[in-house]
Amino acid sequence: MSTVAQVFKETARRMTHDLRHRSWIQNALGKYYVGRDEKKARFQNWQEARQAAAEIKWDAVNHLDKYLEQFVSKIEARGTKVFWASTGQQACDYIVGVAKKHRVRSIVKSKAMTGEEIHLAQALEKSGVEVVETDLGEYIVQLREEAPYHIVFPAMHLTRHEISDLFNKKLGSAPTDSPEELTMIARRTLRKKYCAADMGISGANFAIAETGMISLTTNEGNGRLSTSLPRIHVALIGIEKVLPTLDDLALFLPMLATAGAAQAVSCYNTFIAGPRQEREPDGPDEFHVVLLDNGRTRLLADAEQRDTLHCIRCGGCLNVCPIYKNIGGHSYATTYMGPIGSVLTPHMRGLTEWKHLSFASSLCGACTEACPVKIDLHHHLLQNRRNAIRCKSPWWEKLIFQGFVTLMNHPLLYRLGVKLGWFGQKFHGLVKGTKLDPVYAWTQSRELPPLARNSFKDYWRRKQS
Amino acid sequence: MSEREQILGRIREALRVAAPKPGLLSGPGQRVPPHEKRPTDFRPWLPVVGDSFEERAALFAKNSAELKTDFQLVANRDELQTKLLALAHAEGWKKIATHAGELTNYAFAALGLPVVQTGGRYKLDELESSDAGITECDALVAQTGSVVVTTRSAGGRALSVLPPHHVVLARRDQLLRDLPAAFTALKQRYGSSYPSMMCLITGPSRTGDIERILVLGAHGPKKLTIFCM
Amino acid sequence: MKISLFIPCFIDACYPQVGISMVKVLERLGHQVEYPEDFTCCGQPAFNSGYWDEARAVAEKVLAMYRSAEIIVGVSGSCGAMMMTFYKELFHGTPLEAEAKAHAAKVWEFSDFLVTKLGVTDVGAKFPAKVTFHDGCHGLREVGLKKQPRALLAKVQGLELIEMDAAESCCGFGGTFSVKFPMISTAMGEVKCDSALKTKADYIVSCDSSCLMHIQGLADRQKKPLRTMHLAEVLAKQ
Numbered sequence: 001m002s003t004v005a006q007v008f009k010e011t012a013r014r015m016t017h018d019l020r021h022r023s024w025i026q027n028a029l030g031k032y033y034v035g036r037d038e039k040k041a042r043f044q045n046w047q048e049a050r051q052a053a054a055e056i057k058w059d060a061v062n063h064l065d066k067y068l069e070q071f072v073s074k075i076e077a078r079g080t081k082v083f084w085a086s087t088g089q090q091a092c093d094y095i096v097g098v099a100k101k102h103r104v105r106s107i108v109k110s111k112a113m114t115g116e117e118i119h120l121a122q123a124l125e126k127s128g129v130e131v132v133e134t135d136l137g138e139y140i141v142q143l144r145e146e147a148p149y150h151i152v153f154p155a156m157h158l159t160r161h162e163i164s165d166l167f168n169k170k171l172g173s174a175p176t177d178s179p180e181e182l183t184m185i186a187r188r189t190l191r192k193k194y195c196a197a198d199m200g201i202s203g204a205n206f207a208i209a210e211t212g213m214i215s216l217t218t219n220e221g222n223g224r225l226s227t228s229l230p231r232i233h234v235a236l237i238g239i240e241k242v243l244p245t246l247d248d249l250a251l252f253l254p255m256l257a258t259a260g261a262a263q264a265v266s267c268y269n270t271f272i273a274g275p276r277q278e279r280e281p282d283g284p285d286e287f288h289v290v291l292l293d294n295g296r297t298r299l300l301a302d303a304e305q306r307d308t309l310h311c312i313r314c315g316g317c318l319n320v321c322p323i324y325k326n327i328g329g330h331s332y333a334t335t336y337m338g339p340i341g342s343v344l345t346p347h348m349r350g351l352t353e354w355k356h357l358s359f360a361s362s363l364c365g366a367c368t369e370a371c372p373v374k375i376d377l378h379h380h381l382l383q384n385r386r387n388a389i390r391c392k393s394p395w396w397e398k399l400i401f402q403g404f405v406t407l408m409n410h411p412l413l414y415r416l417g418v419k420l421g422w423f424g425q426k427f428h429g430l431v432k433g434t435k436l437d438p439v440y441a442w443t444q445s446r447e448l449p450p451l452a453r454n455s456f457k458d459y460w461r462r463k464q465s
Numbered sequence: 466m467s468e469r470e471q472i473l474g475r476i477r478e479a480l481r482v483a484a485p486k487p488g489l490l491s492g493p494g495q496r497v498p499p500h501e502k503r504p505t506d507f508r509p510w511l512p513v514v515g516d517s518f519e520e521r522a523a524l525f526a527k528n529s530a531e532l533k534t535d536f537q538l539v540a541n542r543d544e545l546q547t548k549l550l551a552l553a554h555a556e557g558w559k560k561i562a563t564h565a566g567e568l569t570n571y572a573f574a575a576l577g578l579p580v581v582q583t584g585g586r587y588k589l590d591e592l593e594s595s596d597a598g599i600t601e602c603d604a605l606v607a608q609t610g611s612v613v614v615t616t617r618s619a620g621g622r623a624l625s626v627l628p629p630h631h632v633v634l635a636r637r638d639q640l641l642r643d644l645p646a647a648f649t650a651l652k653q654r655y656g657s658s659y660p661s662m663m664c665l666i667t668g669p670s671r672t673g674d675i676e677r678i679l680v681l682g683a684h685g686p687k688k689l690t691i692f693c694m
Numbered sequence: 695m696k697i698s699l700f701i702p703c704f705i706d707a708c709y710p711q712v713g714i715s716m717v718k719v720l721e722r723l724g725h726q727v728e729y730p731e732d733f734t735c736c737g738q739p740a741f742n743s744g745y746w747d748e749a750r751a752v753a754e755k756v757l758a759m760y761r762s763a764e765i766i767v768g769v770s771g772s773c774g775a776m777m778m779t780f781y782k783e784l785f786h787g788t789p790l791e792a793e794a795k796a797h798a799a800k801v802w803e804f805s806d807f808l809v810t811k812l813g814v815t816d817v818g819a820k821f822p823a824k825v826t827f828h829d830g831c832h833g834l835r836e837v838g839l840k841k842q843p844r845a846l847l848a849k850v851q852g853l854e855l856i857e858m859d860a861a862e863s864c865c866g867f868g869g870t871f872s873v874k875f876p877m878i879s880t881a882m883g884e885v886k887c888d889s890a891l892k893t894k895a896d897y898i899v900s901c902d903s904s905c906l907m908h909i910q911g912l913a914d915r916q917k918k919p920l921r922t923m924h925l926a927e928v929l930a931k932q
Contacts, residue, residue: 009875009877012875012877012878013877016877016878016880016881017877017881022881022885026885028676028677031677032677042512043510043511043512044509044510044511044512044513045509045510046510047495047496047497048497048509048510049507049510049511050495050497051487051488051497051499051500052500052503052504052507052510054487054488055486055487055488055499055500055503055504056503056504057487058484058486058487058503059503061484062480062483062484063480064476064480065473065476065477065480068473068476069473078659078661084467084468084469084471084472085468086468086471086472090468134684135674136672136674136675136683137672137674140674140675153673153674153677154674155674155675156674156677158675159676160675160676163675179675179676179678179680180680182675183672183674183675183680183682183683184682186683187682187683187684190684191593191684194684195589195590195593211659213659213663219670219671219672219673219683220670220671220672220683220684220685221626221670221683221684221685221686222683222684224622224626224664224685225623225626225627225684225685227622227662228621228622228623228626228627228662229589229623229627239472239476245505246648246651246652247505247645247648247649247652249644249648250507250511250643250644250645250647250648251507251510251511253644253665254511254512254609254644261673264512264528264609264610264667265609265611265644265665265667266667267666267667267668267669267670267671267685268626268664268665268666268667268670268685269664269665269667270662270663270664270665271659271662271663271664272661272662273659273660273661273662273663274661275661276661277616277660277661280616280617280621280622280660280661281564281583281584281585281586281587281616281620281621282583282586282587282616282621282622282623283616283621283622283661283662287661291472293472293475297472297475297476297479300475300476300479300480301475301478301479301482303482303483303484303485304484304485306484307484307487310487322863322864322866322882322885323878323882326878326881326882326885327878359744359871359874359875360871360874360875360878361868361871362831362864362866362867362868362869362871362872362879362882363742363831363868363869363871364831364835364863364864364868365492365831365832365835365836366831366835366862366863366864368491368492368835369492369494369495369835373487374487374488374491374495376490376491379490379783382741382742382744382780382783385742385743385744386744386746387744388744389743389744389745389746390744393744393745397743398745401739401740401743401745401748402748404735404739404740404748404752405740405748405751405752407734408703408734408735408737408752408755409734409751409752409755411731411732411734414703414734418706418707421707439873441872441873441874441876442872442873442876442911444876445876445877445880445912445915446880446883446908446911446912446914446915447910447911447912447914447915448911449708449709449907449910449911450708451707451708452707452708452709452710452711454710455706455707455710456701456705456706456710456713456714457706457731458710459710459713459714460729460731461731463717490779490783492779492835492836492837492838493836493837493838494835494838494840
């Protein structure tokens with residue numbers, strides 16, 4: 001087993017025993033379910049909308065070259081500088097270079113999972129620039145020096161008291177148990193940062209090919225401030241983010257908000273078509289778009305799982321995942337956690353080392369059902385498992401399944417096995433629940449059902465005779 | 466070969482194998498017959514909106530209440546003036562920020578307060594210390610309770626998001642039915658020369674990042690008031 | 695109508711009464727049933743664990759065994775889903791793909807068969823008890839079982855159905871997942887047990903004995919007063 005897999009198991013064990021965490025997350029998501037269902041019900045047909053969204057994403061991803069070129073030529077025509085990055089390193093180097101060239105001292109960053117993916121903030125900080133996360137949740141986890149707990153709700157795991165203590169320690173604010181006051185402390189602190197920043201960094205939720213725009217969704221307004229006040233704006237965008245037309249947003253914006261945050265639409269959906277244009281009073285003088293591959297073309301080449309590039313990062317699959325809810329976002333130790341992370345990470349970081357995430361699922365399919373763009377998530381988990389076993393399977397497990405085939409394909413042998421099992425189970429009590437127990441993995445926490453004296457096959461034979 | 470060519474090359478190579486169409490593996494409760502061509506009209510699936518102005522206004526008001534937007538229909542300029550003055554008084558505005566426009570010119574004249582104009586270059590701290598940002602807009606969207614602003618219609622990028630109170634002045638013919646109509650309107654109005662920023666604002670700034678409890682005014686305006694004339 | 699049964703391996707060995715109950719109900723409704731005795735397992739354990747070659751070796755036998763069957767009715771949503779949905783993926787791109795599809799079209803889960811195919815909801819059962827229903831994931835999401843079992847339960851004399859919170863969330867079994875990640879599986883099971891306990895029902899009923907095996911195993915270990923029963927057993931009660 002790989003080291004990351006061992007760490008995963010240990011963290012998962014700790015988290016599943018943490019009953020406070022369990023009820024905290026169940027409660028936090030309880031409100032989300034109610035709101036999401038209510039917003040879904042407003043759609044005249046949610047299932048049709050999903051199918052349409054999936055088809056549009058399919059079109060975009062399966063003609064990615066055409067739409068990317070269209071997006072780039074349109075957005076360049078408005079004075080935007082576009083940089084193509086094959087790797088995270090190239091993207092970091094470029095953005096650090098832009099910061100150096102313009103003598104940037106401080107940066108405000110709007111939430112961008114691509115930034116997390118390539119460790120952009122760390123790269124910039126290493127070059128001596130201050131980077132401040134402006135999304136409240138991201139800001140909180142940045143102050144705590146930890147990774148986001150969730151794609152959309154980064155600080156969902158923390159209580160107001162923990163946040164109050166954190167602000168007290170890091171910002172010197174007076175302790176309070178009011179979420180409102182805590183938010184205002186962050187607001188005041190970050191206001192100064194916006195006004196002083198030389199550069200704003202954002203991601204993008206969509207890149208519109210037809211009109212050459214990025215679409216950026218936030219609720220707090222941090223996305224707008226980060227892209228309005230500083231003199232340079234850099235948007236770091238995965239190449240799969242393109243949508244063919246501006247009109248498509250009429251479908252995608254409400255679906256993103258419904259699935260992601262139980263809202264009809266998010267508060268600020270901002271479409272940026274370039275740097276400040278002539279006769280415009282404000283906005284950045286320079287706008288850079290960094291198009292990031294970083295393994296996405298590898299995923300694209302896997303036709304079976306190409307639809308994972310449809311993902312709009314709404315976090316809907318995390319919210320319904322019973323695994324996520326029990327082990328929490330940090331156990332995954334990945335940029336993208338939950339079902340989508342368990343599908344993606346083996347592709348991005350290596351199947352051998354990260355396959356455990358694809359096995360750590362009961363395949364319940366709640367994720368697939370929740371996905372607004374119909375990614376066949378649990379089917380992909382199965383495919384990852386198959387691929388992992390094809391690549392390398394533990395000899396003992398291979399042996400077990402070869403034995404399984406022999407047993408199941410020889411009915412007489414199978415019946416004999418059941419009879420032997422029935423006889424043998426009388427002695428199971430001697431080792432049950434100990435490390436000598438061959439089924440310890442089950443019996444450590446559960447009782448095993450006894451094999452019946454007479455099987456169904458026995459019943460059937462008697463019935464026939 | 467440039468990085469651009471390399472990435473596009475990898476994409477073209479990858480796309481030589483066709484991917485299965487979406488929805489083929491969907492379970493029974495989620496299965497929908499696939500469309501022959503990718504859909505372009507989403508109205509049959511999006512939330513319902515009535516056709517008449519009254520229905521749209523009622524829906525906009527309902528959405529506003531939910532979003533904690535203050536939405537007021539006003540009959541004429543006199544009523545607008547009365548309500549604006551009352552608001553300025555109630556909130557104790559000392560300085561406002563706005564941009565040149567037919568409705569905004571009228572409003573700031575009526576208020577008689579010191580004003581920061583964002584038509585040309587302005588000082589950031591002047592705008593930041595204003596009590597309210599008063600803007601016009603491109604459209605209101607009944608379906609979602611949204612306001613559409615652009616750098617051209619609303620005095621740049623920051624005016625509608627930096628001051629703690631955003632006041633929108635709209636005309637009743639700007640109240641559109643739904644999101645598809647809003648995007649059609651933007652296309653018709655700006656065509657090939659879009660403003661560098663357009664935004665769909667839906668309610669005052671908000672966050673739920675602390676214990677999933679709703680707090681207004683996370684970074685943007687704590688209040689959003691819309692007068693529709 | 696010639697009905698061929700499939701009885702999953704663990705039902706054959708551990709829960710024969712579930713299979714027997716299904717036979718009783720079908721016969722009570724006047725149907726003749728046959729059972730290919732050589733049927734053992736659908737191959738799902740290997741499939742879910744990534745051993746698709748091994749799963750195919752078992753599944754090929756299953757396809758052959760039921761080649762001449764008209765209607766195949768089984769007493770598990772999960773094994774049913776394996777045949778209805780996952781065989782198509784398992785055999786995708788192989789010479790048996792067409793046969794896997796034809797096979798899938800013949801397979802029915804028991805409650806779906808009664809309600810959708812036969813149009814029967816009242817099977818003449820009587821069971822005075824309070825029950826709550828657990829939607830097994832495979833039955834729910836791959837087979838589309840939601841209304842069917844409830845329609846059947848509604849017609850059982852004396853029975854009161856009390857829905858639990860999150861009836862649709864997974865019990866944590868997940869086949870080999872339950873032994874590869876026992877801590878996560880157990881935690882999920884605890885959540886399930888808690889919501890079932892809150893209803894104060896006498897029994898948790900489901901279309902899948904595998905879920906019930908997990909729930910019962912956990913409840914017994916933790917000394918929780920929970921009893922489980924397969925839907926077929928409820929329907930056989932008179």
